Structures are given as structure tokens and as C-alpha cells.
Amino acid sequence: MSIAVVPGSFDPVTYGHLDIIVRATKAFDYVIVAVLNNRAKNPMFTVEERMHFLQETTSSYSNVQVDSFDGLLVDYMKQKNANVIVKGLRAISDFEYELQMAAINRKLAPTIETFFMMTNHQFSFLSSSIVKEVARYNPDEVSDLVPPNVLKELKERFNVKEP
Template identity: 45%
Template structure:
């Protein structure tokens, strides 16, 4: 039997934003253990390597002992099977996210019928934040200080110069 007290929050997290942090903080209200599963996605151009993302997220969440962070590649359902969990947490920023997330939900349920997905709507002040937009704004010198944790901002400054 698998534990219903654990969940997986998958994503690329490149970079980890305040929107991601909000989903983590809200998730740990109702699960005992949350594993942030950082996808090794070779088809996306990444700002940080998967190992760097794990390191950054671990630093951001160092005061959250119930959160684990690790990388994965391949199918999420295989990761869930291997980690004996059947709960997936996903954040939704807007209605436009729903179609994509619903298709993934349906495929995951087809591959692992007892997998459940819990969708958390983004808080209004985080609803516009996406890692892609944050990277783009930082690249062109815009201020992203309100969109990412301080640790992420410092790491991004090393990549993009002293913007933020």
C-alpha cells in the first residue's frame, strides 16, 4: 500500500519562483511529505542544470524538513511508483493552464489508474508568474525581485549580471 500522506510536486523549476514556493507552502498543510521532482528535460534550454535547481530549491526550502527535492527523468508515473506515492500536486495560474494539465492528468491516470492529481490555483499575486517570463525579464535587465526568492535572485544575478 502507498502512503496518502506523501505527494509529488513535479516540474522543471527553472528557476524556482514565488509561485512555486506558494504551492509548496500550501501543499504541506495537507501532506506530511512533499517531494519536489525536478525534471531533467533535455528539450528545454535551461538557465540552471537539474543539479543546480535541486541545490537552489533545497536552499530556499531549508526550513521545511518535510520537503525533499530530487531530479527525475522519464515518466512521472514511474517516479510515483518508485517513490510509493499516488498524489501529484500541480499549480494552475489561469484557465489557460487547465487544458494542458487536464490532458496530462488523463494520460497519467491511463498509465497509473490510482494516481490522483490535486490542482491548486495560484494566489492572485502569483498568477502571472512563470519561469519562462521570469527568465526573459531577467535576461533583459528587468526587476524580478518580487517574483523569486532572494536566493534565486542572487543566483540569477550571477548568470545575467546585477539586474533584479
């Protein structure tokens, strides 16, 4: 059985993230969406909130589990008996960073493979950072970039009243 892990901060989850997750559900038997608890960052949403967004948006996929972790990804994967890391790539700059991460993961855990998926072209510019920046001024501008549950929470965070 192939168990894939799609790791990320997901702060917040976007349709770009969901595109990679959904495609992974078709390629692997079981997919764990693992929310990274990175103490070095100051996220907008808590790990629990990010997990809740992901659980709501992936609930129709029977082979998806949402979880969280901190520490090294390969250690988490060993705990879960996972054998594949799935990473989405938007641009060359993503590849350079992810290639380094894949190389160190391969050194630390030679039996774990990394699979790269090119993002859908309509999401090639999309990042959680961009979503938060635009939403700060006008959350409605990101309505086609994030799931409705995330949009609702962005509006609440930025005190935008519904008409």
C-alpha cells in the same frame, strides 16, 4: 501516509512555485519536489542548480524532500511510493494542458490522484520564462518574484554588478 509529488522544471524556482509547495506541505504528510530533467529543453540552470535553489528555500519544512527525475512522472511516483501529484494552475490555458496530463497519468497509473491548486492571485501572471526574460534586462525587477538565492544567481548570469 500521503506522499505528494510537486513536479516541475523550476527553471528557476519562483515564489509562485514556492506558494504551491508550502501549501502542499500543509495538505499532505510528505512532499517531494521533483525537478524534471527534460532533455528536450535547454534550461538556464542545471538540474543540480535548480535542486540547490529548492533545497535552500524549503529547508525549514521537515516534510519536504527535493529530488530529480527523467522519464514518466508516474514511473517516478511508483518508485517513491507516492500517491498524489500536486500541480499549480494559473489560468484556463494551464488547466487545459494539465487536464490532459492528469488523464494520461490516470490511465497509466489508476491509483495515483492529481490535485490541482489555484495559484495565489498575486502570482497568477508569473512563470519562469517571464522571470528569465525580465531578468535578462533588469534582474532587480524580479526581486519580489524569486527567492534571494535565485536573484543573486540571475544577476551573476546576466553580469549585473551589485552597487
